[in-house]
Amino acid sequence: MPTHTFKLNGKQVTVETEDSVRLLWVLRDLLGVTGPKYGCGLGVCQACTCHINGKAFNPCSVPVSKIKPTDEITTIEGLPATVDRELHPMQEAWLRHDVSQCGYCQPGQIMTAVAKVRQAREAGREIGDADLDELRNVCRCGTYSRIREAIKDGAEHMRQAGAETARPAPSSSPSPTPSHTSPPDKAKDILEEVAGRDSGLFSP
Amino acid sequence: MTASNGPRPDGEPGRPAATPASAESAPGGLGRRRFIGYLIAAPTLAVVVPYSMTSAQAAAPADLPVPSLPQPEEIVDLGDVQNLAAAPTSGLITVRVHEDGTASFAVPRAEVGQGMTTAVAMMIAEELDLPLGKVRVTMADARPELMMNQLTGGSNSMRSIYIPVRTAAALARQRLVDTAARRWGVRASDLTTSDGVIRHKGGRTATYGSLAKAAAASATTRLETRLKSPDDFTILGTPQNRIDALEAVTGRKQFAGDLRVPGAKPAMVARPPTIHGTVAAVRNAGAVRRMPGITDVAVIEHGVAVRGETFGQCIDAIRALDVQWKPGPVADESDATVLRRLRKATPPMAVPKLPVLPKHIDAEFVFAFASNSPLEPEVAIADVRSGRAEIWASLKVPIVAQEDIAKRLGLPVHAVTVHVVEGGGSFGRHLFHDVAAEAAEVSQKMGKPVKLSWSRTDNFRQGRTHPMCISRVRASYLGSSVLAYEQRHVSSETDFGHGFGEMLTSAGSKLPIAGNLTVAESIFQLSQSSPYDFGATTQLLYEIPLKFATGSMRNIYSPNVVCAQELVVDRLAAAMGRDPLAFRRRYLKDEKLKAVLERAAEAGDWGRTLPDGVAQGVGVHHEYRGAVAVLVEIDCRPETVNRPIEHGVTGPRVTKALIVVDAGFAINPRGLEAQMIGGMNDAIALALTSSLHIKDGLPLEGSWDDYFYTRQWNTPPTMRVIVMPNTRSTPSGAGELAVAPAFAAVACAYARATGTMPTRFPINHGTLGFEPFPTQPSTPQSPTDGLDHAF
Ligand code: FES
Ligand code: FES
Numbered sequence: 001m002p003t004h005t006f007k008l009n010g011k012q013v014t015v016e017t018e019d020s021v022r023l024l025w026v027l028r029d030l031l032g033v034t035g036p037k038y039g040c041g042l043g044v045c046q047a048c049t050c051h052i053n054g055k056a057f058n059p060c061s062v063p064v065s066k067i068k069p070t071d072e073i074t075t076i077e078g079l080p081a082t083v084d085r086e087l088h089p090m091q092e093a094w095l096r097h098d099v100s101q102c103g104y105c106q107p108g109q110i111m112t113a114v115a116k117v118r119q120a121r122e123a124g125r126e127i128g129d130a131d132l133d134e135l136r137n138v139c140r141c142g143t144y145s146r147i148r149e150a151i152k153d154g155a156e157h158m159r160q161a162g163a164e165t166a167r168p169a170p171s172s173s174p175s176p177t178p179s180h181t182s183p184p185d186k187a188k189d190i191l192e193e194v195a196g197r198d199s200g201l202f203s204p
Numbered sequence: 205m206t207a208s209n210g211p212r213p214d215g216e217p218g219r220p221a222a223t224p225a226s227a228e229s230a231p232g233g234l235g236r237r238r239f240i241g242y243l244i245a246a247p248t249l250a251v252v253v254p255y256s257m258t259s260a261q262a263a264a265p266a267d268l269p270v271p272s273l274p275q276p277e278e279i280v281d282l283g284d285v286q287n288l289a290a291a292p293t294s295g296l297i298t299v300r301v302h303e304d305g306t307a308s309f310a311v312p313r314a315e316v317g318q319g320m321t322t323a324v325a326m327m328i329a330e331e332l333d334l335p336l337g338k339v340r341v342t343m344a345d346a347r348p349e350l351m352m353n354q355l356t357g358g359s360n361s362m363r364s365i366y367i368p369v370r371t372a373a374a375l376a377r378q379r380l381v382d383t384a385a386r387r388w389g390v391r392a393s394d395l396t397t398s399d400g401v402i403r404h405k406g407g408r409t410a411t412y413g414s415l416a417k418a419a420a421a422s423a424t425t426r427l428e429t430r431l432k433s434p435d436d437f438t439i440l441g442t443p444q445n446r447i448d449a450l451e452a453v454t455g456r457k458q459f460a461g462d463l464r465v466p467g468a469k470p471a472m473v474a475r476p477p478t479i480h481g482t483v484a485a486v487r488n489a490g491a492v493r494r495m496p497g498i499t500d501v502a503v504i505e506h507g508v509a510v511r512g513e514t515f516g517q518c519i520d521a522i523r524a525l526d527v528q529w530k531p532g533p534v535a536d537e538s539d540a541t542v543l544r545r546l547r548k549a550t551p552p553m554a555v556p557k558l559p560v561l562p563k564h565i566d567a568e569f570v571f572a573f574a575s576n577s578p579l580e581p582e583v584a585i586a587d588v589r590s591g592r593a594e595i596w597a598s599l600k601v602p603i604v605a606q607e608d609i610a611k612r613l614g615l616p617v618h619a620v621t622v623h624v625v626e627g628g629g630s631f632g633r634h635l636f637h638d639v640a641a642e643a644a645e646v647s648q649k650m651g652k653p654v655k656l657s658w659s660r661t662d663n664f665r666q667g668r669t670h671p672m673c674i675s676r677v678r679a680s681y682l683g684s685s686v687l688a689y690e691q692r693h694v695s696s697e698t699d700f701g702h703g704f705g706e707m708l709t710s711a712g713s714k715l716p717i718a719g720n721l722t723v724a725e726s727i728f729q730l731s732q733s734s735p736y737d738f739g740a741t742t743q744l745l746y747e748i749p750l751k752f753a754t755g756s757m758r759n760i761y762s763p764n765v766v767c768a769q770e771l772v773v774d775r776l777a778a779a780m781g782r783d784p785l786a787f788r789r790r791y792l793k794d795e796k797l798k799a800v801l802e803r804a805a806e807a808g809d810w811g812r813t814l815p816d817g818v819a820q821g822v823g824v825h826h827e828y829r830g831a832v833a834v835l836v837e838i839d840c841r842p843e844t845v846n847r848p849i850e851h852g853v854t855g856p857r858v859t860k861a862l863i864v865v866d867a868g869f870a871i872n873p874r875g876l877e878a879q880m881i882g883g884m885n886d887a888i889a890l891a892l893t894s895s896l897h898i899k900d901g902l903p904l905e906g907s908w909d910d911y912f913y914t915r916q917w918n919t920p921p922t923m924r925v926i927v928m929p930n931t932r933s934t935p936s937g938a939g940e941l942a943v944a945p946a947f948a949a950v951a952c953a954y955a956r957a958t959g960t961m962p963t964r965f966p967i968n969h970g971t972l973g974f975e976p977f978p979t980q981p982s983t984p985q986s987p988t989d990g991l992d993h994a995f
Contacts, residue, residue, distance in 0.1 A: 001496075017497070017513070017514065018496045018497065018517070020516070020520070020988075021497075021514050021516045021517065022516045022986050023990075024516075025470075025514035025515050025516040025517075026514070028461075028462075028515075029470055029513065029514040029515060029516075030513070030514060032464065034455070034458070034461070034462035035454075035455025035456075036455075037459075037461075037579075037580070037628070038461065038515070038581065038657070039579050039580070039581070039660065039908070040660040040907050040908055041515075041519070041659065041660060041986045042660065042907045042909075042984060042986060042987065043986075043987045043989075043990055043993070044660075044907045044908045044909045045579065045660070045907075045908045047579060052991065052994055055994040055995055056994060056995055057990050057991060057993065057994040058990045058993070059990065060986050060987075060990070061986055061987040061988065061989060061990030061993075062988070062990035062991055063988050066988075066991060075455065076453075076454065076455035077454070077455050077456075080454075087453075087454070091453045091454065094449070094453045095445065095449050095450065095453060098445040098446055098449060098874055098878070099449075099453075100446060100448075100449050100452035100453065101317040101318070101319070101629075101878055101882060102316055102317025102578065102579070102580070102626075102627060102628045102629045102630075103317070103448065103451070103452030103453075103457050103628070104317075104459060104578070104579045104580045104628030104629060105579050105628075106452050106453055107452075107453075107455040110453060115995055116995075119995050129921055132916055133849070133916055133917040134849075134916070134917070135915075135916040136852075136915065136916075137916075138579055138908045138913060138915065139579070139885075140577070140578050140579040140629050140631070140913055141317050141578075141579075141629055141882050142881060142882035142883070142884065142885030142886055142914060142919075143878070143881065143882065144881075144885060144914070144915075144916055144919035145881055145919060145920070145923040146878070146881065147916075148916075148919075148921075
């Protein structure tokens with residue numbers, strides 16, 4: 001069975017598994033690191049969000065064979081150590097704003113938030129409402145407004161802690177293109193099949 | 205002061221109530237009454253309190269002012285019923301004090317995000333005079349002796365355990381004080397307590413921890429105590445952060461999928477292309493069993509289970525399986541067929557006999573199927589061996605799960621241990637134990653422990669739904685009088701088979717509701733009542749028996765019923781030439797609703813000038829003995845509606861939301877506010893974007909980019925919650941309260957912004973903004989391009 005090695009939360013780890021197994025399962029099922037959550041396995045919900053070399057990504061959508069031995073993977077468990085503290089300033093902001101309800105989405109929310117703040121700063125701005133509107137992380141408990149407040153607060157404290165510089169030089173930001181999204185025409189056909197002609201269900 | 209927090213939601217039926225009734229609301233009533241409990245023999249101090257105490261007190265009609273001809277919900281609500289049902293049981297709850305100075309309590313309720321454990325810890329900290337951080341609250345395993353006291357339904361948790369938990373803590377404090385007094389040879393009345401320390405006026409002190417052993421009883425001893433007066437509260441009624449917040453933000457909080465049980469390897473299920481379809485044949489089980497990482501393949505009731513080293517390999521196996529399926533019970537149903545059946549089943553309005561010829565407003569509203577899936581997919585761990593079984597899952601009615609699983613496995617109930625795990629949301633889903641029962645079945649068939657997870661797509665396509673329904677309303681009016689209001693709510697059947705039905709049946713004879721209502725009708729009657737003085741008022745539920753997988757969704761019927769009602773109220777106001785707010789002010793009969801509405805109008809600047817295409821809307825609702833008014837502003841201008849968000853549904857945006865809540869007594873105002881915010885986001889989803897499209901017996905939706913629950917780009921940039929000063933000394937249910945009035949407010953605002961009253965919900969149900977995943981294989985493959993989107 002193939003062997004894979006990479007840096008996880010500061011330590012070099014090695015696992016044996018098939019090349020195609022997505023990193024999320026390597027982390028959760030084989031290494032027992034359960035901070036990153038499974039919410040869709042489709043690169044949609046962002047509950048699994050971790051960092052690779054300081055950038056946010058979805059390990060549910062990356063085969064372990066694509067991770068290089070020198071890559072540094074950071075999960076929520078390893079986030080505080082990246083700033084050499086007990087808690088990352090963003091986690092502290094989360095506590096101040098009492099964001100969590102069930103908490104299932106929150107590790108992913110925090111990992112995304114940290115990367116988003118850095119991304120804005122690299123572009124020379126502070127994080128604002130337009131950036132927050134771009135966040136894709138689902139929170140089914142609907143904690144969105146507290147998340148927004150916590151990110152702005154956390155951004156401020158990240159600056160004080162110097163935490164926004166903790167990643168390698170930026171590269172150009174690619175556009176997210178989930179593979180299954182839709183030709184509207186096809187969608188329209190399907191819709192008509194579902195709705196029927198005369199149901200009135202879909203008429204305005 | 206504000207307060208409360210009942211747990212959220214979860215729309216689960218059963219709200220609770222337990223408001224120990226009228227005596228509680230009398231000034232000083234509760235604080236002056238004596239409550240009893242028992243010391244039990246244990247190594248350190250342990251106090252038990254009979255659960256039924258609250259029920260007995262709640263048996264008196266509750267404290268609403270009852271106008272003439274009240275509807276059933278006004279006399280007794282679902283929560284009261286829950287207490288009546290529990291009255292004959294004598295389950296005990298136990299508070300323990302340990303040598304490290306902490307207190308612990310295993311709560312017979314499920315934490316699924318609503319903040320229940322925090323509220324319970326606050327009750328204990330308050331009566332015990334212990335810092336909140338020294339209270340540990342865990343979830344009890346299934347305890348059959350608690351019977352229906354172990355159902356986390358609707359918003360009942362806080363209402364039903366408020367008195368017993370406080371009583372147990374107060375007794376523990378009293379016992380510690382008595383122990384210190386005896387040891388020091390002083391009078392107990394010369395001792396005070398604070399922060400977990402007992403002080404004598406002479407200066408001597410002792411920590412609770414140092415007395416925990418000495419205070420323990422060697423035999424059961426009856427004790428009496430009094431509870432604190434709300435005037436003396438220092439914790440209850442004050443805003444507190446969640447006690448589990450640190451665990452959540454560090455990733456240490458453990459959900460079912462995070463637990464490690466020896467040998468419980470990942471398992472998933474290949475599922476049929478129609479709801480509840482079954483397996484005719486598996487053509488390649490042997491080959492699939494030999495796939496990398498796969499250990500087992502087994503046919504189960506509704507699919508083919510696979511077990512392996514990782515969930516990823518289970519997905520590969522599901523996709524490789526070659527299965528011939530038999531159709532499920534609704535294989536021929538689609539949105540259009542269900543709607544036709546609903547229309548056919550709708551009874552005509554009874555024309556009210558009125559002395560004069562009134563004018564009518566008639567309207568019909570259609571609400572599409574909706575999903576109650578939390579973010580955490582259904583997960584359960586099962587270890588079934590010969591003669592015994594052990595289950596771990598997030599369960600709101602663990603004793604029903606335990607009984608049912610025992611029956612399915614052919615084991616006695618006591619041989620099945622059911623552990624309740626914290627849930628990543630519920631919204632009604634965890635009232636049922638589908639995944640726990642399935643995990644048990646898989647473990648039994650494979651003869652090995654399993655950690656069974658549904659895939660995201662399973663959760664949407666085969667998980668329970670809030671069924672499609674239509675609400676027909678006729679309002680009859682003459683001049684400025686509304687003479688009659690009739691509402692006929694017709695729904696595809698909702699499954700209440702999670703134990704709530706038994707509870708209602710057993711309490712049925714004590715209810716002031718006539719006739720032989722079905723469980724669904726009873727729940728409807730107990731939860732709905734028009735808050736308006738609209739003359740002859742009837743609201744009736746009819747159901748059609750279709751075997752979709754259904755269940756309660758946060759607040760059950762109310763979001764649909766209230767949305768329809770409030771849209772018609774706006775129409776009535778317009779017909780009479782009145783402002784929507786002024787009209788409500790005049791016709792509302794509930795003073796608490798009038799008060800929250802007034803506050804919302806003032807704080808939300810009702811009637812302010814807005815550009816064309818932008819409008820305000822208001823909605824009100826009372827239930828669980830709480831009252832809420834919601835005022836929103838919605839922007840329906842094309843530049844907003846068409847704002848680009850990649851792979852996201854946009855549409856009209858609620859730009860401001862204001863929720864004013866009177867929860868009776870707000871145990872934790874910060875938690876209550878969180879529940880209101882969550883309810884608002886649910887409401888936006890239900891009104892504007894989220895629904896299931898049924899095609900040939902299966903929802904088309906397979907992920908969160910198909911099922912459009914509110915996302916950041918649709919949440920209101922300005923969200924404000926106002927918690928009204930306490931109006932009572934006991935909490936109402938609060939977890940679900942916001943959903944219905946918020947849904948109504950968004951719909952009413954949309955109607956005013958666009959000039960057209962919406963009648964189909966969600967309003968974008970007619971647009972399919974995604975290409976559905978194929979129905980087979982039942983779980984889509986994960987992408988491989990994740991690194992391309994790193995930022
Ligand atoms: S689990 Fe990775 S994006 Fe949803
Ligand atoms: S806190 Fe429950 S999903 Fe976000």
